[in-house]
Amino acid sequence: MIARMLAVLALAGLTSTSVAAEGPKSFRVDYSVSILGLNIARSSFESTIEPRTFSVSGTVASSGIARIFDQTEGTAEVRGNFGDDGAQGNRFLLNYTSGKKKKSTEIAFSKGTVTRALNTPARKPDPKVWVPVKKADLVSVADPLSASLVKASGLRDVCDRTIKVFDGEMRMDLRLSYVDTGTAETRGYSGQTVTCRARFVPIGGYKGDHKSIAFLKNKSKILISFAPLGTTGVYAPIKVSATTEIGTLVVNARRFEAISQ
Template sequence: MASSMGILRRAGATAMISGLALAFAANSAFAAETYRTWYEVSIFGLNIAKSGFETKVNDGSYDLSGKLSSSGVARIFDKTDGTIRVTGSASGASVVPASYEVKYKNGKKNKRTVIDFSGDGTVSQVENTPPVKKRAPWVETGPNDLKSVADPLSGLMIRATDLKSVCGRTLHIFDGQTRADLQLSYAGIKPFTTKGFKGDAVTCSVKFVPISGYQKGKEAIEYLKNKSKISISFASLGDSGIYAPVAASIGTQIGTVSVFANRFEKIN
């Protein structure tokens, strides 16, 4: 069975399950509050990964920490455990990430990615341990690719006036290796219910467009670019004007990965 963390990384599922937790920070920028969220990732109806996040918000800043791990049948073949931490500032409905760090262990292999941002959305520093293996023909990432981008945790928080206005835009994402655009198109509005939320959610069809930081012609990238059916559902967080992912479906070469926010709650 393919690595479950690899599936998450290639399909962008980490972004889906983390953006919601960060959006709580944007919604509560000036209150000392803590939120806890839980998510499940599945394929073929089988749970393959789970995650839990805690977001602390205090005096205009946020600090998110979380854990991800393979689970269910996937853990029999692939033991993967990881942690995520994001820090930044929030002012009203605007979220400005300052740092992003993800670490995980797959079997005996340890991997770590750190991204630092300047205040204008420009990547100021990136570190990958071990270094990225650049296999020819490699599409190199240039300085202009790293301007006005977001890390995969905060990139899916969207400010909009209503549900229908969420789609119809392009998101610029950088995960420490690959720079990609996500082009969102309106697909419809349906009711959505989970623990802590009941209301409508808008679904956007997503076109994955690789920009740089990848091996040209690589099958996984080509599949996501040309064949994958991707959708993300967004829900409103109160009156904040912020819309964040609550569910996603990502077609991969081995099947469709589903992400679902099954719980999020304020704990103090």
């Protein structure tokens, strides 16, 4: 469970890209993940964006004190298209190793609808406590990488939405609401941000009696700060914080820049 949550947190909402007006553009974004001030993970992604298509690939790994308890390393990639509602992945692939166990997740989509989801090794959840994912829940959803791309007419409008995410097993909503605007500065970016409160709503694909899920749903305070990517009308997370049962988890962008134009 720790490995899966680490992989999702380091991937969900953690890629920055923009819609190019013409020709491909490439971007690099690096993130660090910490809890109680202790570094536990890092991720690095490169994105190539064209007028109607995009691709993202990168790595994620546990680091610092987390490697003592759970050594996780992995790669992720997605290719897709831009639609009216943002990025729509066509194929998402995650491969990672937790300790000595190798795991993978592959999700195929057709216009935002999941057509196939394969986890290796396959899980056999207890049907007595498992909340299943219904077929209707897999329509108009995004993988963790594509879900990070937000099209909006302005800063305030970024928070006026629900982000529907499917990670290959769990289906969840992040219902955003406006908090405030501010500024941020990191390598490659200095400028305005908008902060949204995110309400975590589990839909299916989880143990109904899981204490961590219940805490995220009922007690956690989740804040996501988005930054504009040039004048593209696309916004991406630059900071995420979420309270957990053991402390506040923080994801910070250490690098957020274009590497080719």
